[in-house]
Amino acid sequence: MTRSAALQETRRQTVLLLVLAVAFVVAQLFSDGLTRGPTGVAALWPGTALLSVGLMALGPPRRLILTVVVGLVHFALCLAFGDGLDRALVFTLVGLVEAWGAREAVRRAFGGPPRVRTMRHLALLMTVIAPVVAVTAALAAALLALLDGAPFMALWRDWFVSGALGMALIVPAVLVLIDAEHRRTFHRSLGERLGLFVLMAVLTAAVFHDTRAPLPFVLFPAAILCAFRLGPRGAAEAALTIAVVSLPLGVWNIFLGQLLAPWNPAQMTRLIQCFVTVVFVTALAAGLALAQQERLRRLLVRREQLTRAARARALAAAEAKTEFLATMSHEIRTPLNSILGFAQLLASRQDLPADAHRQVGMIDTAGAALLTVVSDILDVSRVDSGQVELLMQPASAQAVLHDAIGIVRPEAQAKHLSIEIDVVDPVGGLHDLDALRLRQVLLNLLNNAVKFTERGKIVARLVVEPGEVEDRLRFEIADTGVGVPIEDQARLFQRFVQLDSGATRAYGGAGLGLAISKSLVELMGGRIGADSAPGHGSCFWFEIPAAEAEPLAAPVAEAARDPKAARILLVDDHPMNREIGVGLLRLAGCHVETAENGRQALAAAARGHFDIILMDIHMPEMDGLAATRAIRALDGAAGRVPIIAMSADALPQQVERCFAAGMVDHIAKPVQREVLYAKVGRWLEAGS
Structure with a gap:
């Protein structure tokens, strides 16, 4: 706690101590002076409740001060109103015991300082205090019966009823009033608060000015209004306002003889106290319900704010990750382009020795x-950001499987592995498929099968099960490799998982292929799994639904023309990239001119x-996107020339x-x- 907060809390406790002490003196003057019944027990007994709530709310030094002040004042007032020394001691000491007993019982029940913020709290408070009041009432009744010979049950009843009513009204009311949470929840202007207090006071005065007119019911809607506008504090303040105004008027009416029945001041006080308690509990229930709703509303608002903030942070993190991946992809692909490009150029040379070719x-x-x-x-980044979209077109599942096998067959043959194909397709037609993504999944499974199989064979199986609406395509890739232990199979489709991840691992890879395959299969609406045992190979399978499709007429632009004699402008700021591009294109017989940036490209075009x-794309002076837009603005054929991006920027966005920007591929x-x-052949054909 900061120093300013500590000083503020000290001032608050000092003010509370003074208010409770003054309230005790005033309440005891009224109750001892005007509300004593035939047994000598006051019908209104708020003093013990005020001391009890003070003991609950104040710190140790002020608790002791309040106890001493209350004890001395109570003892003095008892003597002043005609009690003997022995009776004054009984009233004072039993009152102190009752207050401290209630404080200890409540503290244990609440596990700390009590708070009345729900009806459960109120019920717990009253349930805990009631036995304490009953026990101290029995103690007081026994002592007074020994001193005066008065009936024990009458003494116990008067003490218990007075004490219980005082506790039921004063303790929760004061706890609500000093709770800062209720002040924050129902903050209203001073004018509105004063207006409601004046309304309650005027209505109470009108009702109890002449008790022969039975109008107390009009106070209920006014108290409920206070609870709705001011919350639990409004209910407590309304009840205390009714009590402060009605009790003196009720007793005064007794003396003026304005009652229809022969009530004495004690009976009238107890009746009014019961009425005020009922009004208070009713209004407090409404106020607590509203307060709980308001807390829930603020909690929802806070959670929504936190959710929005978390979403904003997640979006920022995703954007940063995407930017990072884009940068790293570009920076990795650029030198990799040189490595693979020059490797392709070298591989095409006939003057290299065999070892060099190898x-x-x-x-x-x-x-x-x-x-x-x-x-x-x-691909993982695309899946995470939801940027993977399926391009469904009529395709042959058998053809996709054969294409994938054709890609991995050279590597399998290098390891002396045979690949068998087993197709069960009663119709042999086309289906709506994303052939590219389906091939990617099959390649991941086939590459794994080749990687983890040292001898034997690989069996690729396709089973097409016709359905009423959609067919079910089941692909299986079985091998005779090392197999996977049962305890490790649950981790197969997790990201970055290598089952031989130790220092002696024999196989490479990042552990992403199966995770990506799982995401793609699920995106297709299917499921994927594996059946394996150590030493008995593995069978990876996946099933996807696919509707039958009619073949599409192949567009003319899809036919690739021989790129020989084509005139091509190659634009790249990197000398090695230009050399690789020129070398590959000239191998195909193209006539190539080069430009180092977008400005040169625009002039050449x-x-x-x-x-x-x-x-x-990324070039000095003018980048590729700006150059493309400028070329598209040219008149005539120069503005319509096909422009193909050739860049390390490979993310979908x-x-x-x-x-x-106007590029075609x-x-x-x-x-x-x-x-x-x-690509070059396709767009040459499209432009011819």
Whole structure:
């Protein structure tokens, strides 16, 4: 606690001590002077309740001060109103015992300072205090019966009723009034608060001015109004206002003889006290319910704020991650483009010795493995950000399976592994599939099968089960490899999991292929799993639903033309990238001109007649996007030339920006010769 907060708390406790002491003196003057019944016990007994709540709310030094002040004042007032020394001692000491007993019982029940914030708290408070009052009432009745010979039960009844009513009204009312939470929850202007207090006082005075008119019921809606506007504090203040105004008026009416029945002051006081307690409990219930609703509302608002803040942080983190991945992807792909590009150029040379060709092949293989890791990481990012969208087109599941097997077959043959294909397809038709993503899943499973199988064979199986609405396609990739222990199978599809992750691991990879496959299969609406046993191989399978489809007419632009004799403008600021691109294109017989930035590309496009422009994105002076927009603004054929992005920017949003700028296609670096030739041939055919 800070020093200013400590000083503020000290002042608050001092003020509370003074208010409780003054309230005790005034209440005892009224109760001892005007409300004593035939047994000598006052019908109104708020003093013990005031002391009890003070003991609950005050710190140790002030508790002792309040106890001493209350004890001395109480003893003096008893003597002043005609009690003997022995009776004054009984009243004073039993009152102190009752207050301290209530304080200890409440503290134990609440586990600390009590708070009345729900009806459960109120019920617990009264349940704990009632036995204490009953025991102290029995003690007082026994002592007074010994002193005066008065009936024990009459004494016990008067003491218990007076004490219980005082506790039921004063303790929860004061606890509510001093609770800062209620002040914050129902903060109202001073004018509104004063207006409601005046309304309660005027109504109470009107009701109890002449008790022969039975109008107390009009106080209920007024008290409920106070509870609705001011919360539990309003209910407590309304009840105390009614008590302060009605009790003196009720006793005064007794003396004026304005009652329909022969009530004495003690009976009238007890009746009014019961009425005030009922009004208070009723209004307090409404106030506590409203306070709880308000707390829940504020909690929901706070949670919504936290959720929005967390969402904003998550979006910022996702944006930062995307930016990081985009940067790292670009920075990794750029040198990787040089590695794989020069490896392809070297592999095409006929003057290299056999060992050099083999070493170039190893460079190409290592670079391809690194490219796979980079692509897998980008795929994970796409899945996490929800950027993976399926492109459903009519395709043959058998053809996709054969394509995937054709890609991995050379590696399998290098390990002397055979690949068998088993297809059960009663119809053999086409289905609505994302052939690219389906091939990616199959390649992940087939590559794993080849990687973890040293001898034997791999069996690729496709089973098509016709359905009324959709067919079910089940793919199985079985191998005779090392197998997977049962306890490890649950981790197979987790990210970055390598079952041989120790220092002696024999297999490479980032552990992302199966996780990506699981995400893609689930995106297709299917499921994936594995059946395996150590030493008996593995069978990875997945099932996807697919609707039958009719074949589409192949567009003319899809046919790739031989790129020979094509005039191509290659735009890239990196000398090695230009050298690789020129080398690959000239191998295909193309005529190539180069530009180092977007400004040079714009000038070349304006004066030349190019069939295709291959455009990098990140360049000095003018980037590729700006250059593309400027070229599209040119008149005539120069503004319509196909522009293909050839960049290390490979994330979906980056590719989308290329299309938005006016480019027609995208080739991701590192540039693969087959992909380059296919893209160039396609757009040459489209432009012819």
